[in-house]
Amino acid sequence: MVDTSKMVKAKVWVLDRRPLGEPTIEDFKLLEEDLPPCSDGDVVIAAECLSVDPYMRYRARKMPLKTTMPGGQVARVLESKSPSWRVGQYMVCYPGWRSHTLVTAKELKEGGLGSYTPLPDLKDFPKSTGLGVVGMPGNTAYFGFLELCQPKSGETVLVNGAAGAVGSAVVQIAKIKGCKVIASAGSQEKCEWVKSLGADHVFNYKTTSVTQALKDAAPDGINCYFDNVGGQFTLEALPHMADFGRVSLCGAISTYNDETRDKGQLVANSPFDAGLIITKQLRVEGFLVPRWIARWMEGLNQLKQWVVEGKLKYQETVTEGFENMPKAFIGLFHGDNIGKAIVNV
C-alpha cells in the first residue's frame, strides 16, 4: 500500500498546441501530477522561481506536443535520499515549467547545461539572479559577446534589446572592456535605465529610425554588433558596420513569431545581405550558450564579482504565481519586461 499522505503533487505546464505566430495562453495547458516516491539517491525539489526566455519560442516549434515546456528554475530541496544534497539546499536546474520535480539519482549525476548545480553563493542578492545575471543569460552575454565579437578597447559596439537580461549585461561588459556602446530599447523608461548603465548612445527604436540613429551615433562604423532582435533592425544596422566587423548572433526575437518559420517554409528573407558581408568582410556567427559549458563557472564567477563590485547592474521583472507562466512568457514578445523576466511560484 502506497502512503499517499507523503505524495507530492506537481503542477506542470505542457505545450498543448503548436503556436502559429504569436503564442497564446491556449497553446499551453496546466496539468497536475503525483510525483513518484523518492527512492534511494533521489531528491524532490520545489521551484521557488522560474525563468521565461525568448528561446522557448524556438523550442515550441519542434518539441513534442503534450510535453513539459523547457526552462530553468531555482529550486529548494524538499526531500533528499541523495548523499550530495540536503533538505533546504538550493539548486539551479532545468526540469522545465514544473512546480515540483522528482530528480532521480541518475539525473543528478548527469553533466552538461541541464545538470543540477548548487545555487552559487549570491551574498545579499536575490536567488533569482542565479537565473539571470549570474546564470545562463549572464553567461550568454559574457561568452557570446567576448568570444564571438572579440571587442577591443576603443571599438564601437551596438547592442539591441539592451534593457533585456542579456542585452543589459552586454552593455556593461562592453563598457568594462573600454568600448563605446550604442544601445537600443523599446521604451523611454528602458532607455533611461540603459543610459544609467553607462551606454554612450541610447535610442528608442520605436520612435527613432535605426538608420538615422546609427548615422548619428556611429559615423565611423560599428565594429561589434550583438544582435538579439534581427529582422528590420538588423537590415538597417548592417550597412553601418565597419570593415571587418563582427556580429554575434544571439537571437532574433523580432522573427520568432513569424508564421512562415512555424510552417517550416524555406524563405529568403534574412537581413544578412551577402553583398554587405562580402564587401565589408564581416564575420557573422551564431551561438547557443552550452558550447561554453566547460567554462561555465569561469563566467559565473566573473559575473558575480562584477555584480558584487557594483560594475554589473541588473533588473528583474517578476510575475507572481506559477499559473502565470504563459502570460509572463508571452509578455517577452511585447517588451513587457525590463531586465530578467522571472516567475515566482
Added chain:
Amino acid sequence: MVDTSKMVKAKVWVLDRRPLGEPTIEDFKLLEEDLPPCSDGDVVIAAECLSVDPYMRYRARKMPLKTTMPGGQVARVLESKSPSWRVGQYMVCYPGWRSHTLVTAKELKEGGLGSYTPLPDLKDFPKSTGLGVVGMPGNTAYFGFLELCQPKSGETVLVNGAAGAVGSAVVQIAKIKGCKVIASAGSQEKCEWVKSLGADHVFNYKTTSVTQALKDAAPDGINCYFDNVGGQFTLEALPHMADFGRVSLCGAISTYNDETRDKGQLVANSPFDAGLIITKQLRVEGFLVPRWIARWMEGLNQLKQWVVEGKLKYQETVTEGFENMPKAFIGLFHGDNIGKAIVNV
C-alpha cells in the same frame, strides 16, 4: 613640337551607362586615347591578355561613369625609362580594361594589390595563368577557403561554381587537405571536368535540386561551404550545414544582376537565415582577397608548386580580341566559361 611618330594609341573600355539588371554591351564604350610621353622612371606597357571577373559587376554599381572598367592583365613592357623594368619583360597589373598604359614612376612604386609585379616564372604554362590559378583567383581560393573555412581532414566541403576559376581551385585544395568534396556546376561538361578534378559528388544545379543533392551527398551535414553563388542555392544549402559549420562567402553571382541592389534598396532577401545560423552555430564570413596582401607570394608559390606537380589543374576559356571584353564579361553571368575567363588582345 611633339614627336607624334612615337605616340602610342591605347584602346580603353569605359563604363558608359550604369547597368540595371544584366549588363549589356551598350553599358560599355570603347575609346581611343593617345598615351602621354614616357618620362624618366615611367614605362609603357601593352596588355597581352586580360581578366574578366564577376566582381567587376559589383564595381560597376558604384564606380564613376565614363571611367575605365577595373581589372587585371598580363602586360609586356614596350618602352622603359625605369631602372626596374626592361623592354620585353612581363608584369601582372591592374590598370583596368586597357590595351596600352603609361605607368608613371610613382605608380610603379605603389604597393598593395594594385601594384605592378613581375609575372611569376610559370615554366611552360601560359602567361594567362598569372591571371588565374597562379593569380588572384588562385589566391582567392587558397586564402578564402583555408583561412575562413579552416577545413580539417575528413570534413565535408561544399563548393558551388565549381567549374569556375576559383571554385575549381577550391575543389582541388579541399582534396589536397583530405576533405570529402561536394561540388556543383551548371552543365554536364562542367560537371564531368569537376569530377575529373577529384570531387566526390558533383551535381548539375540546373537539373538536380540542391536540397535533394545534399540530402543524398551530405547525410551528416556540411562542415565547410565555399559560396560563390548565393541566392536560391544558399537558401537550400544552409539547412544541410553541420553544427559549427563555416561558410566562406566569396561571391553571390546569382544576385549580382539583381535590380533592387542596383537601386540601392534595403531589402531583407538574403538566404542567410538567422535562425539557422544560431541553432547550427554557424560562422559566416565574407572576404575580399586583398586582406591577405602581406602573404600574397606565399599563396602564389604554393599554387604554382601544386600546378607544376599536377595536383592543381585548370582550364581557361579564351575570348579573342580586346573589342570583345564586354561580351566575355557578360558571358560570366550565363556560365559561358569553364575555368578562368581570359581575353586575348
